[in-house]
Amino acid sequence: MAPRVSNECLKRLHREAGWTLRQFVQAVNRVGTERGTPTKYQQPSAHQWLNGHVPKGETRPLVLEALGRRLHRPISYIDAGFPPPDDSSSGLGIVQELIELGRLDMDPSRRNVLNVGLFSVSAGIPQWQDTAERVVAVRSDGGRRIGAGEIAVIVSMTQKLSDLDYQYGGRGVRPSAAAFLVNIVAPCLSAPAHEEVRMGVLSAASDLCYLTGYMAIDEGLQGLGQRYYMKAMELAVSADDQVAYSLALHGMTSQALQLGHSGAALRLARTAAARADSIEHNARAFLAGQHAYASALTGDRRGALSLLREAETGMNRGEGSSKVVMGRYREAVMEFDTAQVKYGLKDLSGSVEALERYRELQGGGHRRRKVLDLSLLAERQLEFGHLEAACGTWNEVLDDYPFVQSGRADQKVAAIKPTLKPYVRNRVARDLYERVGSILPASGANRRGSPHTRHTAG
Known part of the structure; x- marks a missing residue:
């Protein structure tokens, strides 16, 4: 038997990470636990990987994700010296992939599949030129010819779903969005149409994918939300819609920021900014505001403040976005972004003042x-x-909370009691502590949530 050849690619990444063997497997195990598939690798496993033993198929993504988080950049199978994945869906066209994703989301019996979804800092961003080559998959397969009416229906439905989500949360709305994607939108994507109509349908489908991803994140399904955002980007490229592409990148940036992956967020924000010159001023302001926060969290004070000024300029020059899921970048949103940037720059007082404004x-x-x-x-x-x-x-929060179906809201309210516990000798704090206790059993039981993420819908 020929001697096993050591994995020099993985060794280079391991050295760059600065890990011991124990730290390496601990990082992989943490990712596995987060994903919902706990692993218990010990130091000998890392030693074997570095010396040429290929990890199991289900372990390789965990290794790539652990390294990507440590090194603040995507790590591919090739980068790590692993064979490419055996992905049976890789030959599917954009439409079929969208149908498969929506069907997963519609079927309650397969929800366990969604729960293992993991937000990945190592996920590659669909690049414009690479994705454009897949447009050939979004072509007519016969059937009834569609026109402007179908675009209007998709846009109108997206607006209504967005309004409901924005008001009450995504938990009760997302299954309807997924069913609409599968049963109505997907058939339109491959139906005969004039080129202008086809591009309009693709653009509208991208917006709906973005919204559905946002609602998944609102429920705490981070990996699912990221997959929807990726699909939104691919559809945007197919539609030659720069605004929709940037909007999906904006959503992924926000997701990365709130999950604590500031390096990945900055990379996503820079990718969005690189294509921002060709989009409308108001949409550009959204991107600049998020980019400013990512820059602040990574210690770039000058860059953060400059980008915040850029967001203000875009707000003053813009008339409002063409996207129903984006709304208008206005003074209120500007104050929110200012609060986030100031917090990232350790200006707590300024952050509180901006949030109050x-x-x-x-x-x-x-x-x-x-x-x-x-x-x-x-x-x-x-x-x-x-x-x-x-x-x-917090008392204002509790006034509205019982009417909201949102995993993020659940988590925020559930955190109030442990946060207040050290202060219960204060009468005001004690009254609030007791009020939370009276509300949670009735309206907060068995709810799950995820960290705060800002919706871009103004």
Whole structure:
């Protein structure tokens, strides 16, 4: 038997990571646990991998993800010296892949498949030129000819779903969005149509994919949400829709930021910015605001403030986005981005002040948005030492919470009691502590959530 050849590619990555063998397997095990498939690898496994033993098929993505997080860049199978995956879906066209994704999301009996979805910092971003080559898959396969009416239906349905999601949360809305994608939108993508109509359908489908991904993230299904965002980007390229492509990148940037992957977020924000010159000013402002926050979290103060000024310029020059799922970048959103940038730059006082201005500008707002935004304000008020102000803000959160179906809102409210426990000698804090206890058993039982992520719909 020929001697096993060591994996020099993996060894280089291991050296760059600066890990011991124990740290290597611990990182892989953490990713496995997060994914829902816990692993218990020990140091000898890492030693074997480095010396040429190829990990099991289900382990390789965990290794790539662990390395990608450590090195703050995507790590491919080739980079790590692994054979390419045996992916039976790789030959599917965009339409068929969309149908498969939507069917997974529609079928409650297969929800266990969704729960292992993992947000991946190592996922490659669909590049414009590479993805454009797949447009050939989105062609007519016969059937009824479609026209502008089908575009109008998709756009109108997306608007209604977005309104419901924004008001109440994505848990009750997303199955309807997935069913609409599979049963109505997917057939339109491959139906006979004039080129202008076909491109319009592709663009509208991209917007709906983005919204469905956002709703998945609202429920805490991070990997599923990322897959929808990827599909939204591919459809946007097929439609030659730069705004939709950038919108999906914006969503992935926001997701990465709130999951704590600031390096991946900055990479995604830079990719979006590289294509921003050709899109409308208002959409460009959304991208700049998110880019500014990513820059702040990675220590680039000058770049963050410059990008924040760029967002303000785009706001003043823009008339509003053409995308129903984006809305208009306006002064309230600008204050939110300012609050995030200031927080990233360790200016807690400035962040609280900006969030308070944001609350005034938003007014009543939609309930889900209000619950999430006021929760963030309360957390920062408490961090700043304003306990009773934070309690007042949290009481506003609890007024709207019972009407919201959102995993993120569930997590925010569930965190109030443990956060307040050290302060229960204060009467105001104790009253709030007891109120949370009376609300959670009735409306918060068996709910799951995920970290706060900002919707771009103004």
